[in-house]
Each structure stands twice: as C-alpha cells, then as structure tokens.
Amino acid sequence: MSETKLFAVTGNPILHSKSPCMFNNAFESMNLEARYIRIAADSATEAIYLFNKTELSGMNVTAPFKEDIMPFLDIIDDDAQKIGSVNTVVKKDGKLIGYNTDHYGVANSIIEADISLKDINAVVIGAGGAGKAAAFGLVKNGAKVTIVNRTLAKAKAAAQTARLQI
Incomplete structure (x- = not known):
C-alpha cells in the first residue's frame, strides 16, 4: 500500500472552505491514497511554516495570501509571475513551486x-x-x-x- 499524500487549503478565514469535502470525495472516487485538510493561518509566513511542518505534497492558497506567499517560494511559474499571485504550491525535489490555476x-x-x-x-x-x-x-x-x-x-x-x- 502506498503512503497517503496530504494536501491542504490555506487562507484566512478558511473554516468555511468546501475544498476538503470536494477533494476528499474526488480522491475516494478515484481510489487515490490522499487526504485534503484546511490549514488555518494568520499570515503567509505561518502558512508556509505549517506547509513544511506537516509535509504536505501540495497546497491551495486563497485570500488573503495569494500575493503574500510569493516571496517564500523557490520557483514561480511564468503565468503566476505575470499575474502576481499564486493559488497552488507544490513541493518538488525539495523546492516550493508556485502556480496560478485560476x-x-x-x-x-x-x-x-x-x-x-x-x-x-x-x-x-x-x-x-x-x-x-x-x-x-x-x-x-x-x-x-x-x-x-x-x-x-x-x-x-x-x-x-x-x-x-x-
């Protein structure tokens, strides 16, 4: 059995987010070993700290952190750079990479x-x-x-x- 991957959504406020329910249902229906949680943070700094502390594979970013999180990333996708905001962070080869999929x-x-x-x-x-x-x-x-x-x-x-x- 493979190791369960952990994903999250962060923002402030975040408790209202329906993302965990939607993603967990999708993971289950596709038989994926993955879970999706909320990360309540007061700042982008705290969100990145918690991202690294919980060993997430990826994280969705919502208001008010979409712009504030960018300085903490190692690589920012070209479109995200042009837009000036990131809504998705993934960890690849130890680096945090930001994307904008909106x-x-x-x-x-x-x-x-x-x-x-x-x-x-x-x-x-x-x-x-x-x-x-x-x-x-x-x-x-x-x-x-x-x-x-x-x-x-x-x-x-x-x-x-x-x-x-x-």
Missing part, C-alpha cells in the same frame, strides 16, 4: 461551454488575486476585458497585469 478555470469553463473568447467583451468584478487571474486568462484567450473595482488604483494595476489598455 486563469485556466475561468477561461476553460467558458470555452468548454462552446463560447469563443476571441473578441468577446467581458467584465471582471474585482481586482484582487482572483480578479487579476480571471482577466489574464480571458485576455490570453482573445477577450476584451473591462475590470470593475472599488478602487481605481487597484483596477489599473490589475489591468496592467492582464495587459489591458487603461
């Missing part, structure tokens, strides 16, 4: 519904880590994106990340 989720869910993103007009509400990733994924697939946010400065920063004209 942009795939947004763009692919639309594409899989047989909707072409080429030249479509899209609105992204919010300019935080997920908003920047959504805009990035839409633009990368040919959409024309408008970002709406409470603060203009954050909307402009997100627009630059997604390579939108301001």
Whole structure:
C-alpha cells in the first residue's frame, strides 16, 4: 500500500472552505491514497511554516495570501509571475513551486461551454488575486476585458497585469 499524500487549503478565514469535502470525495472516487485538510493561518509566513511542518505534497492558497506567499517560494511559474499571485504550491525535489490555476478555470469553463473568447467583451468584478487571474486568462484567450473595482488604483494595476489598455 502506498503512503497517503496530504494536501491542504490555506487562507484566512478558511473554516468555511468546501475544498476538503470536494477533494476528499474526488480522491475516494478515484481510489487515490490522499487526504485534503484546511490549514488555518494568520499570515503567509505561518502558512508556509505549517506547509513544511506537516509535509504536505501540495497546497491551495486563497485570500488573503495569494500575493503574500510569493516571496517564500523557490520557483514561480511564468503565468503566476505575470499575474502576481499564486493559488497552488507544490513541493518538488525539495523546492516550493508556485502556480496560478485560476486563469485556466475561468477561461476553460467558458470555452468548454462552446463560447469563443476571441473578441468577446467581458467584465471582471474585482481586482484582487482572483480578479487579476480571471482577466489574464480571458485576455490570453482573445477577450476584451473591462475590470470593475472599488478602487481605481487597484483596477489599473490589475489591468496592467492582464495587459489591458487603461
């Protein structure tokens, strides 16, 4: 029997997250030796400490740590670097590697519904880590994106990340 792999989600707050239920059901249905837990942390520093202390194979990162966790990583994927936020951390060969998969989720869910993103007009509400990733994924697939946010400065920063004209 293989060793059980351990995965987690971290953020603050995190107790409301449905990720453990969803992932554990998926692991069970696929007969995978894996468990998924929540890690409550007060900071990205604490989240990384707990990641290493519990010997996790991977961790999903949510608000408010998506940007703050980046300095603690050894390698950051090109798309995550461009977006400026990480939502997935994996340990490979002793190194912590950060990825952003949010942009795939947004763009692919639309594409899989047989909707072409080429030249479509899209609105992204919010300019935080997920908003920047959504805009990035839409633009990368040919959409024309408008970002709406409470603060203009954050909307402009997100627009630059997604390579939108301001």
